[in-house]
Amino acid sequence: MVSELEQPQAITLDEAAQIADEVKELIEAGEEHSAWELLQNLHPADIGTIIAGLPRASRDAIISVMSPDTVAWILHQMNPVEAGRVATRLGSNILSFALAQAHPRQVLNVLDRLPVRRAREVAASLEPLESAEMLEYAPDTAGDLMVGQTPTTHIDSLTGEAREVLRSLEDIRQKLTHLFLVGNDGELVGQVSVVELALAENETPLREIASPLVATVTTDTPALECARLQRHYNVTQLPVTKDERLVGVILAEHLLAATVELDTRQMQRVANVAGETVGGPLSSSIRTHLPWLMINLGTTFLAAGTVSLFESTLAQVVVLAAFLPVVAGQGGIGGTQTLTLIVRAIALGELVGIGARRLLMREALLGLLHGVVLGVLVAVIALLWKQNPGLGLVLGLAMLGNMVIAGTVGAGVPLFLRRVGIDPAVSSAVVVTTFTDVFGFLLFLGIASASINLIT
Amino acid sequence: MVSELEQPQAITLDEAAQIADEVKELIEAGEEHSAWELLQNLHPADIGTIIAGLPRASRDAIISVMSPDTVAWILHQMNPVEAGRVATRLGSNILSFALAQAHPRQVLNVLDRLPVRRAREVAASLEPLESAEMLEYAPDTAGDLMVGQTPTTHIDSLTGEAREVLRSLEDIRQKLTHLFLVGNDGELVGQVSVVELALAENETPLREIASPLVATVTTDTPALECARLQRHYNVTQLPVTKDERLVGVILAEHLLAATVELDTRQMQRVANVAGETVGGPLSSSIRTHLPWLMINLGTTFLAAGTVSLFESTLAQVVVLAAFLPVVAGQGGIGGTQTLTLIVRAIALGELVGIGARRLLMREALLGLLHGVVLGVLVAVIALLWKQNPGLGLVLGLAMLGNMVIAGTVGAGVPLFLRRVGIDPAVSSAVVVTTFTDVFGFLLFLGIASASINLIT
Numbered sequence: 001m002v003s004e005l006e007q008p009q010a011i012t013l014d015e016a017a018q019i020a021d022e023v024k025e026l027i028e029a030g031e032e033h034s035a036w037e038l039l040q041n042l043h044p045a046d047i048g049t050i051i052a053g054l055p056r057a058s059r060d061a062i063i064s065v066m067s068p069d070t071v072a073w074i075l076h077q078m079n080p081v082e083a084g085r086v087a088t089r090l091g092s093n094i095l096s097f098a099l100a101q102a103h104p105r106q107v108l109n110v111l112d113r114l115p116v117r118r119a120r121e122v123a124a125s126l127e128p129l130e131s132a133e134m135l136e137y138a139p140d141t142a143g144d145l146m147v148g149q150t151p152t153t154h155i156d157s158l159t160g161e162a163r164e165v166l167r168s169l170e171d172i173r174q175k176l177t178h179l180f181l182v183g184n185d186g187e188l189v190g191q192v193s194v195v196e197l198a199l200a201e202n203e204t205p206l207r208e209i210a211s212p213l214v215a216t217v218t219t220d221t222p223a224l225e226c227a228r229l230q231r232h233y234n235v236t237q238l239p240v241t242k243d244e245r246l247v248g249v250i251l252a253e254h255l256l257a258a259t260v261e262l263d264t265r266q267m268q269r270v271a272n273v274a275g276e277t278v279g280g281p282l283s284s285s286i287r288t289h290l291p292w293l294m295i296n297l298g299t300t301f302l303a304a305g306t307v308s309l310f311e312s313t314l315a316q317v318v319v320l321a322a323f324l325p326v327v328a329g330q331g332g333i334g335g336t337q338t339l340t341l342i343v344r345a346i347a348l349g350e351l352v353g354i355g356a357r358r359l360l361m362r363e364a365l366l367g368l369l370h371g372v373v374l375g376v377l378v379a380v381i382a383l384l385w386k387q388n389p390g391l392g393l394v395l396g397l398a399m400l401g402n403m404v405i406a407g408t409v410g411a412g413v414p415l416f417l418r419r420v421g422i423d424p425a426v427s428s429a430v431v432v433t434t435f436t437d438v439f440g441f442l443l444f445l446g447i448a449s450a451s452i453n454l455i456t
Numbered sequence: 457m458v459s460e461l462e463q464p465q466a467i468t469l470d471e472a473a474q475i476a477d478e479v480k481e482l483i484e485a486g487e488e489h490s491a492w493e494l495l496q497n498l499h500p501a502d503i504g505t506i507i508a509g510l511p512r513a514s515r516d517a518i519i520s521v522m523s524p525d526t527v528a529w530i531l532h533q534m535n536p537v538e539a540g541r542v543a544t545r546l547g548s549n550i551l552s553f554a555l556a557q558a559h560p561r562q563v564l565n566v567l568d569r570l571p572v573r574r575a576r577e578v579a580a581s582l583e584p585l586e587s588a589e590m591l592e593y594a595p596d597t598a599g600d601l602m603v604g605q606t607p608t609t610h611i612d613s614l615t616g617e618a619r620e621v622l623r624s625l626e627d628i629r630q631k632l633t634h635l636f637l638v639g640n641d642g643e644l645v646g647q648v649s650v651v652e653l654a655l656a657e658n659e660t661p662l663r664e665i666a667s668p669l670v671a672t673v674t675t676d677t678p679a680l681e682c683a684r685l686q687r688h689y690n691v692t693q694l695p696v697t698k699d700e701r702l703v704g705v706i707l708a709e710h711l712l713a714a715t716v717e718l719d720t721r722q723m724q725r726v727a728n729v730a731g732e733t734v735g736g737p738l739s740s741s742i743r744t745h746l747p748w749l750m751i752n753l754g755t756t757f758l759a760a761g762t763v764s765l766f767e768s769t770l771a772q773v774v775v776l777a778a779f780l781p782v783v784a785g786q787g788g789i790g791g792t793q794t795l796t797l798i799v800r801a802i803a804l805g806e807l808v809g810i811g812a813r814r815l816l817m818r819e820a821l822l823g824l825l826h827g828v829v830l831g832v833l834v835a836v837i838a839l840l841w842k843q844n845p846g847l848g849l850v851l852g853l854a855m856l857g858n859m860v861i862a863g864t865v866g867a868g869v870p871l872f873l874r875r876v877g878i879d880p881a882v883s884s885a886v887v888v889t890t891f892t893d894v895f896g897f898l899l900f901l902g903i904a905s906a907s908i909n910l911i912t
Contacts, residue, residue: 010671010685013805020809043670045688053809079690085806163655173651175692177633195629198654199619214499215466229466231716232501234535234709236631252708253690259712260687263719264800270723271796272789278801278810285822289793293786293826294833300785301837308778314770321777322764325784325893329756330749333728337745340727344720345734349469350541353476353509354734366741370749377750381757437781 008043020050027058032065044077048086063094072098079257085277092118096125142226143219145258146240146248147172155181155189155210160202162192175251177236181210188213188239188246216241217250226250227259228349266347269425270340296430303328303437310445317455319386320448323395327444330374331402331436338363338410339432343424346414356415360408367407371400390454398444402436409435464499476506483514488521500533504542519550528554535713541733552581598682599675601714602696602704603628611637611645611666616658618648631707633692637666644669644695644702672697673706682706683715684805722803725881726796752886759784759893766901773911775842776904779851783900786830787858787892794819794866795888799880802870812871816864823863827856846910854900858892865891 011019019038026035039047039062051059051074063071071090075083075098087095099107099122107126111119137143151169153162162179169176178191196209215229219242226238230252238250268274272292276285307314307324314320342359345351351359379396383389413431414424448455467475475494482491495503495518507515519527527546531539531554543551555563555578563582567575593599607625609618618635625632634647652665671685675698682694686708694706724732728748732741763770763780770776798815801807807815835852839845869887870880904911 007668007670010689012681013684013808016805016808024809043689045690049688049805049808053807055814077690079687082688166651167655174649176651193630194650194654195622195632198650199623212463214463225468227716228469231535231712232505232538233466233499234501234533236708252692252712256687256708256712256715259716260683260719260804263716263723264804267719267723267726267796267800271793273793273797276797278797278806278815282818282822282825286825289790289822290826290829292793293789293830296789297782297786297830297833300782303781303785304778307781308775311774311778314777315774318767318771318774318777319764321770321774321780322760322767324777324780325759325763325897326753326756328781328784329759329889329893330753333749333752334745337727337729337748340723341729341732341734344723348716348720349472349505350734351509352469352472352505353480358511359734362738366738366745369738369742370746373746374749374753377753433785437785441781 008041008046010043011046016046016050019046020053023050023062024054024058027054027061032061035062036065044074045079045082048074048078048082052086052089059089060091063090068094068097069101072101075099076101080254081257081261088277088280092122092125096122100126137219140223140258140262141219142217142221142223142238142240142250143242143248145223145226145254146219146250147254148248150180150246151176151178151249152180152182152246153192153206155183155206157206158202159197159200159204159206159209162197162206163202166194166197172249172251175253176249177252180213180239180246180249181206182246186245188216188241191239213239218242219247223258224262224347227255227262230255231259232349266343266425269423270343270429272426272430274426292430299430299434299437302434303441306438306441307445310441310449313445313449313452316452317391317448319388319391320445320455323382323391323444324441326378326395327398327402327440328437330378330399331406331440332433334367334370334403334406335410335432335436336429338366338407339414339428342411342414343428346418346424356419359415360411363407363411364404365407367404367410368400370407371403374403375400388455390451391448394448394451394455395444397447398440401443402440405439406432406436464497464502466499467502472502472506475502476509479506479518480510480514483510483517488517491518492521500530501535501538504530504534504538508542508545515545516547519546524550524553525557528557531555532557536710537713537717544733544736548578548581552578556582593675596679596714596718597675598673598677598679598694598696598706599698599704601679601682601710602675602706603710604704606636606702607632607634607705608636608638608702609648609662611639611662613662614658615653615656615660615662615665618653618662619658622650622653628705628707631709632705633708636669636695636702636705637662638702642701644672644697647695669695674698675703679714680718680803683711683718686711687715688805722799722881725879726799726885728882728886748886755886755890755893758890759897762894762897763901766897766905769901769905769908772908773847773904775844775847776901776911779838779847779900780897782834782851783854783858783896784893786834786855787862787896788889790823790826790859790862791866791888791892792885794822794863795870795884798867798870799884802874802880812875815871816867819863819867820860821863823860823866824856826863827859830859831856844911846907847904850903850907850911851900853903854896857899858896861895862888862892 023035023038051062071094075087111123149172153165165179166173176194178193180188181190181192183189190210191213192206192210200209214233215235216239217226219240236252239246240248240250265274273288276288375396378399379392382395383392409432414428417424417428479491479494507518527550531543567579605628609621621635622629632650634649636644637646637648639645646666647669648662648666656665670689671691672695673682675696685691692708695702696704696706729744732744831852834855835848838851839848865888870884873880873884
């Protein structure tokens with residue numbers, strides 16, 4: 001009855017995984033054509049994802065039976081972030097062809113994710129003008145996110161004229177929720193929602209159904225700020241200006257994809273693996289991971305140096321060594337808990353009006369309370385385990401002190417980094433655990449050295 | 457010229473922080489009325505955020521000069537997640553009044569975030585029927601996220617009839633991008649975009665401008681899956697069904713707010729502080745942090761026990777103790793890097809078609825490569841620092857082994873937890889660092905014991 005409305009339906013991740021397995025088996029059996037038959041009835045977003053997940057040889061095999069046009073169409077139908085992920089897995093020829101037909105923002109998104117040499121190679125094969133306009137703008141800015149079209153009409157025109165403007169915006173009109181309204185000098189003065197356009201008569205002046213613009217961004221507003229404005233003010237699309245003139249619009253769906261991507265990178269930054277794709281080439285993983293492993297190596301040797309200062313104490317009471325991971329481990333966890341909350345609150349703009357001093361005091365107090373509970377607990381455990389009351393006392397005190405340090409630096413480090421303009425997500429974790437390691441060992445072994453008579 | 461279109465403009469976080477400071481100073485000087493004058497011209501989203509950030513006494517003072525209606529209006533204008541955060545900071549009386557006028561979803565969102573006793577108290581003061589309908593649905597499901605209105609029209613009607621349906625949906629019509637189309641038995645058969653409604657004549661049959669539905673969810677579809685469908689398929693609003701009948705719609709703006717909230721909780725879960733609000737009451741922070749600090753304490757004693765097994769070796773070569781944090785620290789960082797990537801990729805559905813075995817092999821190999829580089833490096837550093845070639849060799853080998861373990865468990869643990877149906881974000885980190893601590897110490901001290909002649 002409604003056959004004209006049928007099209008590929010959404011599937012679950014489990015269904016996608018199962019189809020992916022079947023496709024892989026068919027390709028391995030040399031039946032690429034049957035594999036493609038299985039895929040072609042899916043939604044382009046699923047075709048793209050499944051192809052991206054195939055092992056290299058299978059991916060090349062299935063692409064060889066698809067037309068380049070189909071590949072281009074698939075990329076075009078996907079959200080920009082996922083399209084970027086898929087595109088990086090394709091061969092240069094296919095990619096150049098597909099990108100030649102893609103939206104400039106997608107082209108950039110893909111080029112951003114390729115190794116530099118391959119990106120240059122692909123970019124060289126594209127028509128230079130194709131993406132020149134968008135290439136002006138830095139990555140992760142409004143200019144980078146926007147669609148370079150300007151859905152505007154004059155504020156003194158009638159609904160019927162706005163309808164014609166909407167009709168003329170073939171490519172993006174389905175994704176618009178508002179038309180922007182401009183004054184005599186082309187300045188932005190408001191907006192009109194498509195819903196009101198749908199309800200008004202052609203003769204209704206737009207002024208009667210117009211609404212104010214809450215937020216406007218410029219081409220170099222950071223993507224993170226665009227996402228915040230969208231979320232905080234419940235705005236569906238954001239007008240982008242440059243030199244006071246409207247140059248584009250950020251659509252809700254692009255903002256959502258960008259927000260999730262920004263969140264992903266924030267999580268990855270805390271673990272210092274930003275920009276990494278699971279299952280990508282090993283060489284790129286090594287380039288991402290190894291520098292931070294090296295930096296961390298430096299900090300662990302700082303901790304090692306601290307322990308080394310107390311070698312004579314350790315020689316006298318070798319059992320102290322066993323408790324080193326307890327002091328350091330708890331401090332690290334406590335610091336990371338606080339840090340995670342603060343880094344995220346900073347990113348979401350939740351700290352407005354909450355003074356840094358108040359926050360630091362609060363987290364130090366929280367650390368103190370945790371420290372009392374954990375200090376008593378470890379003291380008792382150490383006493384029962386090693387039958388050494390002095391050791392229990394020393395361990396308990398060190399634990400107490402290190403939890404206060406953990407709370408203080410867990411909050412203080414990201415707040416300080418933000419103050420000096422460094423992204424707290426990037427380096428907070430390594431600084432905080434260095435503090436809790438070094439000061440934890442200093443406290444524990446220092447107190448032990450000072451009260452060596454108690455524990456021997 | 458366009459004064460009718462003026463309304464509060466968006467401000468930056470820095471501007472908001474500055475206004476918050478001025479408001480705080482005015483209130484502390486006893487000038488609540490001037491403080492409110494400063495606030496009242498802002499966007500409700502900013503008023504709410506600034507009030508939420510004030511210290512308790514100042515917050516109560518400023519609320520005393522606002523009408524409860526204003527508070528209710530502010531909450532209503534904010535996105536549901538931020539409104540929930542603000543509401544938890546308000547006194548019970550104000551809150552009861554504001555919630556009595558709020559959307560059921562917001563009521564639930566707020567009640568979700570209150571301590572149980574306070575939630576019961578506030579809920580008891582509300583009209584029971586007010587939120588009964590939404591209370592049926594579990595938190596973080598489509599039923600919980602949806603607006604319980606059904607913007608539908610029959611597929612065989614004309615554009616003019618759809619316009620009347622849209623007009624009748626006063627409350628949410630500004631937020632709709634599509635009307636859903638139903639067949640004779642009320643079954644969902646498609647949708648029509650508001651853009652097409654704006655362009656079509658009243659006499660145009662809807663069938664001519666209808667488009668297919670890509671994704672439909674049921675009331676108990678998890679919010680995370682709704683967000684994935686929205687993003688993956690570029691869908692602006694999702695129809696929600698129950699027993700095959702349309703019961704509501706999830707709007708794009710609610711999905712974005714929910715997505716950011718889910719991302720926040722995912723980050724917090726990795727650090728085991730899920731659901732915590734920065735600057736909230738200390739008691740709730742302790743309830744969130746302490747259980748995980750206790751669990752972690754157990755795992756650090758596991759590590760301590762491992763070290764303790766080798767006390768006689770440590771007594772012979774006390775310098776080994778200094779290197780314990782190096783082996784454990786690097787393993788922990790390496791494991792966490794891999795883990796962060798895998799947990800996020802699982803949450804975003806990026807692992808479709810990428811087999812677990814292939815991923816494990818890849819991460820183990822990556823660990824091996826890191827291990828070779830870091831192993832050689834630490835061996836050289838240890839040799840130069842302690843002039844002990846045997847020690848360098850033992851440390852290098854242990855590092856190599858522990859990096860392979862880090863890569864394998866960093867990928868293996870979240871993949872396994874997902875397979876058995878446990879959220880990998882919740883417990884992966886503690887399991888992975890336990891592995892890298894315990895096996896790191898076992899390897900390092902085990903090899904040292906076996907080759908004790910080399911290092912003494």
